[in-house]
Amino acid sequence: MSSPVGENRPSGPRELGYDVTETKTAGAPAGTDLAAIELRGVKKTFQAHGDAVAAVRGVDVAIGEGEFFSLLGPSGCGKTTTMRMIAGFDEPTEGEVFLHGQDVVGVPPNKRDVNMVFQSYALFPHMTVLENVAFGLRRKGVAKAEVARRVGEMLEIVDLKGRERRRPRELSGGQQQRVALARALVNRPRALLLDEPLGALDLKLRQAMQVELKRIQREVGITFVYVTHDQNEALTMSDRIAVMNDGRIEQLGTPREIYERPATAFVAGFIGTSNVLSGTVARAGGGRAVIEPGPGERIVVPCDAAPGEEIELTVRPEKIDVRSDPPAGDGCALRGTVTEVVYLGMFTNYNVATSTGAEVVVFVQNVSSADDVATRGDSVWLSWDPRHSYVIGA
Amino acid sequence: MSSPVGENRPSGPRELGYDVTETKTAGAPAGTDLAAIELRGVKKTFQAHGDAVAAVRGVDVAIGEGEFFSLLGPSGCGKTTTMRMIAGFDEPTEGEVFLHGQDVVGVPPNKRDVNMVFQSYALFPHMTVLENVAFGLRRKGVAKAEVARRVGEMLEIVDLKGRERRRPRELSGGQQQRVALARALVNRPRALLLDEPLGALDLKLRQAMQVELKRIQREVGITFVYVTHDQNEALTMSDRIAVMNDGRIEQLGTPREIYERPATAFVAGFIGTSNVLSGTVARAGGGRAVIEPGPGERIVVPCDAAPGEEIELTVRPEKIDVRSDPPAGDGCALRGTVTEVVYLGMFTNYNVATSTGAEVVVFVQNVSSADDVATRGDSVWLSWDPRHSYVIGA
Amino acid sequence: MRRRLAPYALILPGGLWLAIFFVVPMVVMLSFSLMQGDVVNGFRLTWHWQNYSDGLSTYADQLIRSLVYGLLATAACIVLAYPVAYWIAFRGGARKTTYLFLILLPFFVSFVLRTFSWKFLLADDGIVLSPLKDVGLLPQDFHVIATGFAVVAGLTYNYLPFMVLPIYVALERVDPKMIEAAQDLYASPAQAFARVVFPLSLPGVFAGVLMTFVPVSADYVNSTVLGGTNNTMIGNIIQNLYLVNTDYPQAAALSFTLMAILLIGIFLYAKALGTEDVLEVATR
Amino acid sequence: MTATVVEDGSRTARRARGRWSDRLLYAYTWLIIIWLCLPIAVMIAFGFNDAKGRLNLTWQGFTFKWYGQLFSVPDLTTALVNSLTIALIATVGSAVLGTLIGLALGRYRFRGQGSLNLVQFAAISAPETVMGASLLSFFVQLNIGRGYWTIVIAHIMFSLSFVAVTVRSRVLTLDPAIDEAARDLGATGWTAFRLVTLPMIFPAVLAGALLAFALSIDDFIITSFNSGSTLTFPLWIWGAQKNGLPPQVNVMGTLIFVAGVLLAVGNAVLARRRR
């Protein structure tokens, strides 16, 4: 299910609030459309205890200049391995890696123009913040004054001015994170690879750092390749997301594409909560199929199924409306009984047992606080726009 | 700001979906209304390096039989210390602890009829799952056959049948967590104390375990005292929540009370996201004050402020509506410009710069996917029901 | 590819050193143990297995005595060291390192010198016994030196820190939460110790035994300095056979016999303890 | 409820539960420490004994003269110098070789690792008598005469594994990503080792080296097998003891002791400051 190279590459201002146009021109030589990073048919097999473990089974992807690109997927799906092949710590068993159009297979990490931010930060504990950040420049033989200037600038950007002489252990988790970022960014790499850079932080700090990271990326305009297994993080920050599973990319697209139109059942299940309903098509026509589980009930699905066919469809919990009387119009309508109401502050979670046999989860935003839409045991009607019923892969 | 003893104790079926009535009668001797756990004026001061550290500054609380009670608060606020005084690992410097009506100050932990689940589980690494779970019963001298029966039953409940012979390190994090739970529950304690039992798990597993824990509590009907610093966790699971800060309880109430009517600025800030607006009262009357930041704009606040008074109010992001034209009626209305739109799957986050000077965050549930309510740079109107403007502490 | 060779490059010098000066000598000694002859007429490899049986029968007393002394001293070390290690690990607080340092102080004085120091302290007419004899508390011919007790005590003294350290390390690793968890589950403090703390510290005891039992059983300095006519240990014999009698075959055979017995003992002990991987514990 | 109500009078007592067992353990620990240090105290004291004859057995008055005549027993001085130089060479040698092995064992998985571990385990736990004897057999077989350098060889041989084990356990706790980070930032393999890995494992190398030094300077049994006619401090004491140890031995023992203590304390202070 991996997308052909470049197919999904963004070609203008993103639908997201973040304007990346400026950074694109800043980061890449004008007039070229070379991808910052390109993987072609990349596979990686490890030999472990005599067994061959296929960590990456074939990845094709092109990441544009200045893009915030996320790799999202469950533990062990090959995210880190993909990243390490870009950085040069592992060499692909098969396939090619291009950095700005140049094949870099065989080039050692210290000769690649990308830098990495490790999950554990991997700060040098015996060096001060300053020495950590200056490390890369010094290795490149940059002049002393220049090093000082650039490090100073970078510490400004990550808001660590005044802590130059501290050692990593004397910093908080968030500060350490920023040192790791500065240490990589100060080298002005073609691309920055971040492997779950927020994985070790607690929720509050994590959220704060997400905002920070995004700000910094916009400021420096460098391509970010971001690994996470946290879907919220990926949705919040990315221009595009590649959802990986078992060594392959299952879907590649903008956050909205991935959330609203998951290409596979895996993606649907991995991103957000989904209700899965199934039934036999009663009527069909005009690109729509209708299931009628009971009197007055109907599930309308935009698909080409024929009557009598058994289909399976998906609806997101927040798309569903709960009401006490049957909805008007010809949208989807389903009757059920509330089995569970959990108040979650911003919204309330209702579990509704429906006549299809499936228990449907509904999220209702708590716009009004006084009264709940329904309580446990209530008989209710669920309704939603047929556009939100989708058949996976269709 | 701590509530007087018992004041907030639930006295009937909770507003929550969880029905706790059955467990109440199961857990407590019928006819008594003794609290399972009661703290009266409890203070704890530690001597550290010659300094006196006041960890708990005066806590009064009564926790009912069969209740799921959470202690929520930032790191270092005294949650663990409070818990340890209930379990008997620390003795209060002042005040009394009652377990089911009996003063237990001075009673060692092994003589208290409560059990604890530790954050790190504290499983005995040299014992099998079975030995771990049987440990407490054996210490109490329960007959062999009885031990076997009860341990078997408990392992069934926590879904660990068939792993009796494993050692803790051979189990996954979630399984270890369940062993810890079983080890405590099998003793049928009066109350179970859980100190951030999910703190070490990753997000996905954490969510799964929340559901599991809640199920088990309902099944066994034992009082749970639950410590967490994760607000979502507390909201999801608790019958009542005590929000602690700096050694004191700031607010005690149901999740809804705490979320919708935070008693202090601290609580409001700690639970969920809040917008804070301020302005000068233009008109007042009928228990309502109105601020008029600009033409056609008004913020209505249910409070007794007099005209000319400067007031500060709070609105939750999900209570606010975004529209392109001014709202009708006499609700709150505020004009602003969208500065940021972040798509978050279930909902979209809008940042709106308003004429009050404050940037207001609005969460809009993504009921319809086709079009965003607004895009960056749009001029919009925000509106909300005056009931949702509240002045903290009022 | 270079990565795959890297570890070999790293271990090469040290590995060679161990191979040439430890492994090969062991093999040479093994070959010696099967030779016959003497320095004057030379030694020839005749696969003379009798060296082993001769050694065993001639020096059975010393061999057994060494093992008994080794066991006694090791046991004494455990009994004496455990409470100290326990106290430092759980109650040492901020002074932990200071206490450990005090325990290690004797190591800054030569082992031989320390042993002579005891001989001096406990001399028949020395500063401890002499006053007691003078006031008639002890008979004139009472003595401590030149007894088995003195040898075992000396061994215990010299190796005690080797027992304190590993037990301390193991106890230090025991999460205090374990004790609380046990008490929470109705264990009295004594039960919490017996069922949780002690079993968890066993790897430390094991490491301590490994570090004391072997050297103690093979020691000869203590028995020479503090022992009498009936306290000769197998170490003395081996040393004598090598350095005095130059009877290399017999010495080599005895050395191997000793080593085999000690290793078998260690493995049996490890088995009994349930330590799955002896090497893992030992080389940790 | 298992808890029984206790009368109010003992309330404060109940709040602070008794700790008599702690006090007992505390006293016991000090007793052991005193026992351990007693011979040292005696050794130091008799370095100040104004002994008149050949034997330094009974207290005959206080004097500093032995400190003045510290080097008046020429062989003793030679032996001490031998001991010190041998210990230094052996320390450096085993620190270098052991560190390399420790790095390999901690960082890589490779064929032969098991055997290397086994050999090291054997080298650590083989009885000294056996090690000394086997090395002697080896030298005898090859017709290599014993002396200064055979002692050095033996000392490196038996301390090497201790250094390797110490370094290995430190390397195991290192985040491998740190080395990769250095490479990622443009450092070559050697630069990464020099600037990043070595400084991080240095405390372990130092600890291992100190251990090696202590083992070497104190070794008697293995040395006695392989010393030929070269004397070290322990060997000299052993030989000289037969007709009474001169007070200079106490003085030198005291000085070595004090130096060792200062070294250890200095190291600890340094480590604390570095932290």
Next chain:
Amino acid sequence: GVKGQKAAPPKQNDVQKYWAGKTKHGHVNFANWPLYMDKARTPLKAFTKATGITVTYREVISEMPQWFGKIAPQLQAGQSIGYDLMVVTNGVEFTKLKELGYLVPLDHSRLPNFAKYAAEIYRKESFDPGNVFSIPYQTGLTGIAYDPAKTGREITSIQDLWDPAFKGKVGMMSDPQEIGNFGMFAIGVDPEKSTPADWKRAAARLQEQKSKGIVRKYYEQDYIDALTRGDVWLTMAWSGDIFQQNLSEKSNLKFVIPKEGATLWTDSLMIPKTAENPVDALMLMDFFYLPDTAAKLAESVNYVTPVPAAKQAIEADAAKATGADQKSLQQIAESPLVFPSDADYAKLRHYRTLTTAEEKEYNTTFQHITAG
């Protein structure tokens, strides 16, 4: 296997072959027993003054078998043992050194003092007839030393070493030959004429002494330390040691020749074949035969000197001295322990010469006791 190196007896031209081209280096390393020269090393200073050769003197020998075990491997490897001159007792070790060819044949043309002053009996000792490899340094006896304050009575007999009253307070020697001899005396056998059957009986007697806990320990040279400390009250001892100990420690120890007899031994000077400074060593050997040197040595160690002319020298010294010194010098000149009469010699017994084959049996028999 390791080659044996049994050497053929030296032929006449071996001496020339060895000494040809050897020159004086101005330095010599001398290995000796403790308590075998005064603390000031007077004879050595005189030697340096006379010849310009400096001497490194070390008291590294305290028991014969140990010393042999220590040097044999080096000598076998053809390496220096660190000494050019050493003092070795007659007995199995000397025999082995000789047979293995580890000793330098002496060039008697360079030993004029020996030729001139050595007593006749020392020129034909059975262990080295013709002094091919060795010339005597001192001879002495092994008897019993005791602390009368502790024993509370005179000690006169070997049997006193078996007295249960001294349980745990008796010292015996660990050298198989020394202890074997005493065992033999105890059962009334002349050691020199003993048979393997006698060894067994003697060993049984010694075993009994050990089993009863009478023996404190089996000592080398360190018996003297134990005696002085009070660890033992009576012990086998070498004659001169007691004299010196009394001198230096102001102790009141006594030495007796037990009525059953005592052994006479000879400690000889010899040059190991790997010596680096043989010429200087040979010069020092000869220097000890100057009557003056011999006298100084006898005055300080109180062993039997092989130079009869030393007696006059001591008497001359006594004449010059005054008071207590004079008295003690006179005592030395008259002491049977320094200048035994022929009658004295008759009472003394000699070591039994053992072949390599006998040695093993002999050693096993007695080591079984001492290495208990």
